[in-house]
Amino acid sequence: MSRASLALPACLAGVTVGVLLADPAQAPPPLLDAIIGGGLLTALVALVAGMAGRRGRPHGVGGATVVAAIGVGLALGAWRGAAASLPTGPGSVAVYVAGTGRTAGVAVQGSVVDDPRPREDRQQIVLDAVVIDGRPARGRIVAWLPRALEIGSGDVVAFSAQLEAPQDFDGFAYRAFLARQGIGAIGRAFDARIAHPTAASPSRVLAGARAALLGGLDAIVPEPEAALGAGILLGVRTAIDPAVNTAFATAGLTHVVAISGWNIAIVAALVARLLEGVAARAGGRLLVPGLTLAAIGGYVVLVGSSPSVVRAALMAAAMLLGRQAGSRAHAASALMLAALVMLVIAPAVLWDVGFQLSLLATAGLIAFGASFAARLEAWPGWIREPVALTLAAQLTTLPVILLTFERLSLVAPLANVLVTPMVPLVMLACAIAAPVGMVAGAVPVPPLTDAAGWLAGGAAWLGLRAMIATGTAVASIPFASLPVSMPAALALGWYPALAIAWRIRHRTPRASASEPVGLEGPGIGRRLRRAVGRALGVVMAPARIAAHAVATPRRSLCALIIVLGVTTLATLPDGRLHLVMLDIGQGDAVLVVAPSGAAMLIDGGPDPDVTLRRLGSALPWWRRSIDIVLLTHPHQDHVGGLPEVLRRFRVGTVLDGGRAYSNPAYAQLLALAAVKPGATYQLARAGARVRLDAHTTLTLLYPSETDAAGPLPAGDINNASVVGLLRFGRFGALLTGDAEAPVEALLAERDALTRVDVLKVGHHGSRSGTTPAFVAALHPTVGLISVGADNEYGHPSPDTLRVLADAGVSVLRTDLDGTVEVRTDGATWSVVARGRAGPPHPARSSTLPDPAAAVSLRRPFGTRGGEPGSIATWQFPIARRRRGSWPHAGCRRASSGTRRASPASRLPPRGWSRRRESPSTWPWSRPPPSSTTSTSR
Numbered sequence: 001m002s003r004a005s006l007a008l009p010a011c012l013a014g015v016t017v018g019v020l021l022a023d024p025a026q027a028p029p030p031l032l033d034a035i036i037g038g039g040l041l042t043a044l045v046a047l048v049a050g051m052a053g054r055r056g057r058p059h060g061v062g063g064a065t066v067v068a069a070i071g072v073g074l075a076l077g078a079w080r081g082a083a084a085s086l087p088t089g090p091g092s093v094a095v096y097v098a099g100t101g102r103t104a105g106v107a108v109q110g111s112v113v114d115d116p117r118p119r120e121d122r123q124q125i126v127l128d129a130v131v132i133d134g135r136p137a138r139g140r141i142v143a144w145l146p147r148a149l150e151i152g153s154g155d156v157v158a159f160s161a162q163l164e165a166p167q168d169f170d171g172f173a174y175r176a177f178l179a180r181q182g183i184g185a186i187g188r189a190f191d192a193r194i195a196h197p198t199a200a201s202p203s204r205v206l207a208g209a210r211a212a213l214l215g216g217l218d219a220i221v222p223e224p225e226a227a228l229g230a231g232i233l234l235g236v237r238t239a240i241d242p243a244v245n246t247a248f249a250t251a252g253l254t255h256v257v258a259i260s261g262w263n264i265a266i267v268a269a270l271v272a273r274l275l276e277g278v279a280a281r282a283g284g285r286l287l288v289p290g291l292t293l294a295a296i297g298g299y300v301v302l303v304g305s306s307p308s309v310v311r312a313a314l315m316a317a318a319m320l321l322g323r324q325a326g327s328r329a330h331a332a333s334a335l336m337l338a339a340l341v342m343l344v345i346a347p348a349v350l351w352d353v354g355f356q357l358s359l360l361a362t363a364g365l366i367a368f369g370a371s372f373a374a375r376l377e378a379w380p381g382w383i384r385e386p387v388a389l390t391l392a393a394q395l396t397t398l399p400v401i402l403l404t405f406e407r408l409s410l411v412a413p414l415a416n417v418l419v420t421p422m423v424p425l426v427m428l429a430c431a432i433a434a435p436v437g438m439v440a441g442a443v444p445v446p447p448l449t450d451a452a453g454w455l456a457g458g459a460a461w462l463g464l465r466a467m468i469a470t471g472t473a474v475a476s477i478p479f480a481s482l483p484v485s486m487p488a489a490l491a492l493g494w495y496p497a498l499a500i501a502w503r504i505r506h507r508t509p510r511a512s513a514s515e516p517v518g519l520e521g522p523g524i525g526r527r528l529r530r531a532v533g534r535a536l537g538v539v540m541a542p543a544r545i546a547a548h549a550v551a552t553p554r555r556s557l558c559a560l561i562i563v564l565g566v567t568t569l570a571t572l573p574d575g576r577l578h579l580v581m582l583d584i585g586q587g588d589a590v591l592v593v594a595p596s597g598a599a600m601l602i603d604g605g606p607d608p609d610v611t612l613r614r615l616g617s618a619l620p621w622w623r624r625s626i627d628i629v630l631l632t633h634p635h636q637d638h639v640g641g642l643p644e645v646l647r648r649f650r651v652g653t654v655l656d657g658g659r660a661y662s663n664p665a666y667a668q669l670l671a672l673a674a675v676k677p678g679a680t681y682q683l684a685r686a687g688a689r690v691r692l693d694a695h696t697t698l699t700l701l702y703p704s705e706t707d708a709a710g711p712l713p714a715g716d717i718n719n720a721s722v723v724g725l726l727r728f729g730r731f732g733a734l735l736t737g738d739a740e741a742p743v744e745a746l747l748a749e750r751d752a753l754t755r756v757d758v759l760k761v762g763h764h765g766s767r768s769g770t771t772p773a774f775v776a777a778l779h780p781t782v783g784l785i786s787v788g789a790d791n792e793y794g795h796p797s798p799d800t801l802r803v804l805a806d807a808g809v810s811v812l813r814t815d816l817d818g819t820v821e822v823r824t825d826g827a828t829w830s831v832v833a834r835g836r837a838g839p840p841h842p843a844r845s846s847t848l849p850d851p852a853a854a855v856s857l858r859r860p861f862g863t864r865g866g867e868p869g870s871i872a873t874w875q876f877p878i879a880r881r882r883r884g885s886w887p888h889a890g891c892r893r894a895s896s897g898t899r900r901a902s903p904a905s906r907l908p909p910r911g912w913s914r915r916r917e918s919p920s921t922w923p924w925s926r927p928p929p930s931s932t933t934s935t936s937r
Contacts, residue, residue, distance in 0.1 A: 008333055010069040012340045018077020019347045022085065023180070042071030081347045086139060086179040093139035093184040096132050097165045106132050108187055109158040109195055110141060115207070115304055116151050117238050120607040121640045121665070123147045126183065127157065142166075142178065144188040147608070148643065148664035151194065153207055159192035180348040191664070206301055210234055216438030217430060218648050220457030220624060222616035225464035227609070228257070232423070233430040235259035235303040239609045244468055249405075250475035252390070252412025253419055255361075256467070258354075259309045264296055266424050271295040312358060314338035331366045335359070356400050364396030365389060367502060383417055390416045396498070399491035408484040415474040419467055426463035433460040444677070454622055458564040461621050564622075571620035573597035577696060577728040579758065579822040582614040583814040583834075586788025586795070587637030590735060590760060591618050592726065595825075596693035600628040602724075602735060604641030611641030612648060614819065625650040628690060630698075632721040632737030633657055634666035646672045646679070655684040658708055659720035683708070684722045686752075695826070698724045698735075701752045702743055713742035718763055723747065725756070729826020734778060736762035740769040753777040757829065758822055759809070761785045765796025775807045782831060784820055785813040 088094055096106050110127025117124045127141045143159065151157060163185040166175040178184070214234055218226050224241035231237040237258050248257050255262055275288045300313045339359055342349055349355040372388035379387070390413045394401075402408060409415075436456040440449035474480065486494075578593040584605030592600040599619070605611045626649045631639055634657075643665060645651070654673040673681045686704040691697050702723040713719040721737030732754070736743075739762045747753050759780035762769040764787045783804050787795045796813065804811050812820045817833040824830075 006066050007069040008336050008340070010066045011073040012336050012343075014070040014073020014075075015077035015080075015340060015343050016073075016350065018074045018079075019081040019343060019350050020077075021074075022078045022081025022347070023176075042067065042074070044068075044071075076344060077347070080344055084180070084182060084347045086182050086184050088184075091136075091138055093130060093132070093137045093141060093163070094165075096137065097163050097185050105160050105162040107134070107158070107160050108132055108141065108143070108163070109156060110143075112151055112153055112155045112157060113140070115153050118147050118609075119238065120609075121147050121636055122188075123149070123151065125151060125157065126181075132163075139184040140182045142183055142186045143192075144186070145192045146190065146664040147640075148668040149192055149194070150668075152197075152204070154204060155194050156196035157192055158195040159187070159189035161187035161189040163187045177351065180351055207304070210236075210302055210304060212438050213434040215647070216436065216441065217434040217460070218437070219441050220433055220437040220453040221430075221460050221464070222619070222621050222624075223609075223612040224616060225461050225468065225621075226616075228464050228468065229426070229430040229433070229460055231257050231259075232263065232427055233303075233434065235309050239612075241613055244471070247468075247472045247475040250407075250409060250411075250481045251415035251419075251471050252394075252409035253415050253471050256419060256423060256471075259303060259312055262420075262423065263427065264299070264312050266427055267299050268292050268296060269424070270428075310342070314342060332363070335362055335366065353400065353404050357397050360396040360400060361393040364392040364394075368392040368395055386416045386420045387413045396495075399486055399494045402484055402486035403488065403491055406483055406485045407481045409481045411474050411477055411480045415471060418470050418474065422463060422467050422470075426460070426467060429456075429460040429463050432456050453624070454568075455561070455564070457624075458567075458622065459560055462560070462563060465621075568620070568622050571622070576823050576825045577731065579726065579733055579824075580618050581760065581784045581786055581812075581814060581820045582611070582618065583819040584610050584614055584641070584786070586764070586791045586793070587640070588632070588737065588764075588786045589614065589641065590786075591615065592692065592696075592698075593619075594692035594696040595728070596696075597623075598627045598692040598696075599623070599625070600630060600690070600692055600698070601626050601642075601645060602630045603632055603638040603737070604629075604645055606637040606640040608641040608644035612644060615645070618819070618821075624648075625652075627652045627692065628655060629653070630655040630684065630690075630722065630724075631657065631666075631669065632723075632735075633659065633717055634661040634663050635717060635738065636663060636665060638737070639663065639665045639669055643668045643672055646676055651676060651679045654679055654681045655690070655722070656681065657703060657720050657722045658683045659712075659717065661717055684724075690724070696726075696728045698726050700724050701747060702739065707746075713746070714740065716740065718768075719743050721762070725754070728824060731758075731824040731826055731829055732756040733758035733760065733822070734780070735760045736769075738763040740766075741771050741774075744769060744771055744774040748773065748777060755779045757781050759783045761796070761800065761804070761811075763795075764791075764793070765800045765813070766793065767797035767799045770800045770803055772803050772807070775803055775809065779807075780809055782822070783809045783811045784822075785811060787813050787815045789815040791815075 086092075086094070108127070108130065109132075110130040113126040113128050122144045123146075125143050125145065127143055130137045130139065130141055141163070143157070143161070145151070145157070145159065164187070166178050166183070166186055168174050214230055214236060217229055217233070221229060223239075224244055227236075227239040227241060228244060231240050235258060240257060245254075245257060248254055271292045272288060275291060278288055278291075296313055300309050303309050342355070369389055369392040372391050373384055376384045376388055394412060398408075433456040436452050440453045443449070573593075573596060575595045577595055578591075580591040580593070582589040582591060582605070585607060587605040587607075588603040589605040589611055590602040592602065594600075601615070605614075626645065629642060629645060629651050631642060631654075646654075646669065654669075654676075656670075656673075670681075673679055684700055684703075685708070686700050686702050688700045689697050690700065700722060703720065708720075718738035718740055719742055721739040721743065723737060723739050723743065724735050726733040726735060734753075734756045736759070744762075753774070756778050757780060759775075759778055759782070761783045765785040785796050796811075801811065812831065812833055814820065819834040821832045821834070822829060823832070
């Protein structure tokens with residue numbers, strides 16, 4: 001390699017060093033000026049010296065060019081790093097942060113930089129062109145706003161909040177991370193508005209197209225598969241199940257979860273396959289790469305042009321150009337050029353772990369991919385390539401992985417062999433399902449669109465389900481990943497050692513570099529590799545045979561229809577009533593599925609993503625309709641997930657108590673119910689009987705018209721909750737929402753209480769309800785409590801648990817037992833508790849008296865104390881552990897204060913979440929008195 005050819009890597013190295021030196025945490029402005037000036041002066045001197053030396057030494061210009069490239073790169077990196085860093089001083093965002101002499105909130109207005117990132121009941125946005133209290137401010141702001149507010153990239157958003165300084169958390173330098181992106185403050189608001197929507201533009205049109213495709217995919221594919229498909233096809237990763245993320249990280253499959261160079265390569269391969277006829281014509285060899293790059297560019301713009309997607313496209317383009325040039329050297333040059341462009345445009349990506357891993361993995365594929373494949377030549381080709389590429393990528397990314405995550409996946413080669421072949425098929429299936437779902441929702445033609453949605457959605461679901469199951473199974477292998485850390489000094493020395501080893505390997509003649517050869521054949525290493533290859537071939541033979549059996553499109557389609565048909569028949573209604581209390585955290589969501597298959601959802605929990613995942617687990621994959629949606633009352637922990645339910649499912653009737661309440665999610669639900677095709681909105685009033693099928697009814701007991709028009713009992717919106725009695729045969733269950741003691745007393749006065757078998761305990765088991773008289777009147781056998789683990793309210797209250805225990809009621813709660821399902825055929829019933837970890841616990845059946853003798857019983861279905869129907873003496877096989885509950889809410893990492901939006905509420909406000917994955921604020925239905933600023937890394 002000549003010295004002149006080192007100009008590009010020298011410039012890249014100079015830019016990298018310049019960006020590092022311009023880090024706002026290290027370099028003051030005078031030093032930056034000196035670095036920029038010194039770099040330019042060095043470049044100028046080197047060029048002059050090179051031109052002078054050229055007269056006597058023809059090759060003198062090579063060394064001068066390298067030095068000049070370093071100087072230019074150093075100056076360019078320092079200049080761009082300083083320009084992109086956090087502004088300080090008068091007129092900057094930093095002067096409005098609380099603690100800098102300001103204690104009151106400010107009026108903020110700014111333009112949304114990128115698509116929002118939803119999380120639980122909030123969404124995170126980054127604002128540029130910020131105006132604070134009517135004055136422009138330099139710098140950017142991160143804002144957490146209600147998720148119900150529909151925000152798009154480019155919208156101008158306005159809100160009032162107290163700005164906070166970012167704080168480091170969990171050993172992560174979050175403040176410096178944001179400062180490198182020019183972000184100097186965090187604001188959280190419980191209310192916001194769009195001051196100026198984005199005008200029509202190509203980017204807005206593409207964003208609309210992306211949202212429409214995402215909606216089409218969500219409409220016919222259930223969760224959690226739909227979220228994974230959105231990540232693979234459209235780069236939307238915000239809703240992916242954390243359990244799937246964790247399993248894929250353990251198995252070394254994180255590149256599958258997001259748009260990466262592999263996804264871009266699939267697009268390029270599909271386009272190249274379609275253009276095979278063009279390539280055979282005159283000039284086609286030059287035309288096809290251009291069209292492929294254009295297709296990649298269009299795909300990048302469609303999926304949002306986020307830095308990670310642009311990075312993946314540049315890396316894939318580098319590989320494509322290198323392959324077109326037919327040389328690893330050209331591929332390496334293209335890769336370095338792509339990295340140089342990204343660093344100049346967005347210097348902050350240098351600290352982005354995704355950028356580091358993508359760059360290093362692509363470099364590993366270029367440098368070592370062919371070598372690993374050659375050494376595994378005895379392996380079957382369809383196994384050799386994934387393993388070789390995985391090993392090459394892991395070799396170069398190992399230091400970053402160990403320094404950042406401190407874990408090493410030992411099963412990554414196996415997982416990639418199993419999952420990587422699925423990715424192109426899954427991506428193609430999702431690309432078909434998205435427009436099919438979009439068209440089916442826009443122009444529904446029931447027989448035709450239902451069949452198309454069943455087939456397209458089923459194909460995508462099946463592939464995604466197989467990927468999740470495979471990744472989870474591989475991740476569950478003992479010692480799948482090990483906690484390993486690497487000293488920083490060793491990490492810095494890894495790459496020079498790797499470069500030296502690579503140079504030695506390629507300078508050594510083939511014969512001398514070969515393995516030791518014994519007297520009777522190949523060396524031990526080669527024999528071992530062949531043995532491992534044969535073993536893998538035998539293990540994977542069934543999958544290989546199955547793939548060959550459906551190799552043709554016709555066979556694949558027939559096999560797909562058969563599999564989907566079998567799974568559909570196996571999940572048809574079983575003639576029993578299913579009452580499912582979904583584990584959705586601190587909130588309520590109860591699913592009722594009648595024997596005929598009709599479904600009713602009562603409340604939707606606080607987090608739409610969790611609610612949709614739980615519905616995806618409780619309903620068959622093909623079920624994309626819910627007949628009745630009932631909202632008991634408009635608190636965020638009950639209404640938060642319902643707007644997304646209306647978007648994802650076909651809904652027949654929306655029932656609502658109709659009590660006015662200021663909550664963006666509630667307003668969004670009412671707006672969607674008004675425009676949802678095929679849906680009707682009705683008020684839930686006492687005396688109405690909601691009939692799910694011929695034998696299943698929900699009789700509404702509260703509120704009456706008088707109750708709805710009068711003042712709230714105790715002035716609490718919880719006491720607006722709709723209360724209903726569910727009946728099927730001799731089975732009865734009372735569903736109470738968050739109704740408290742005043743409502744219980746009213747029901748008793750109206751003689752509306754009757755004996756039931758199951759009681760959905762009101763208000764998450766708080767001490768404000770479930771009085772002894774109420775429990776005695778109902779005489780339930782089982783009490784179900786929907787409650788979040790380690791919640792800040794201290795729910796369920798020990799007093800409530802004591803009342804239920806004294807009455808002999810067996811209690812199941814979602815924080816300990818997970819999702820709880822009651823199954824009944826009207827004559828017998830059973831309970832299944834799906835623990836939060838592990839498989840479902842076995843159902844415990846209860847045999848009731850003969851139906852013919854039921855008329856002689858004084859009390860209906862659900863007797864107690866060893867009699868038929870009792871579960872009081874069951875020994876539940878659920879590992880229960882004591883959980884400490886705080887007597888009152890409090891913010892333990894507080895940095896600001898806001899007043900409560902619901903002064904009538906008598907319970908403590910929600911504070912910060914103790915879960916590591918959610919160190920952030922709680923819903924705005926009860927804003928906390930203090931809040932935190934940390935977000936997930």
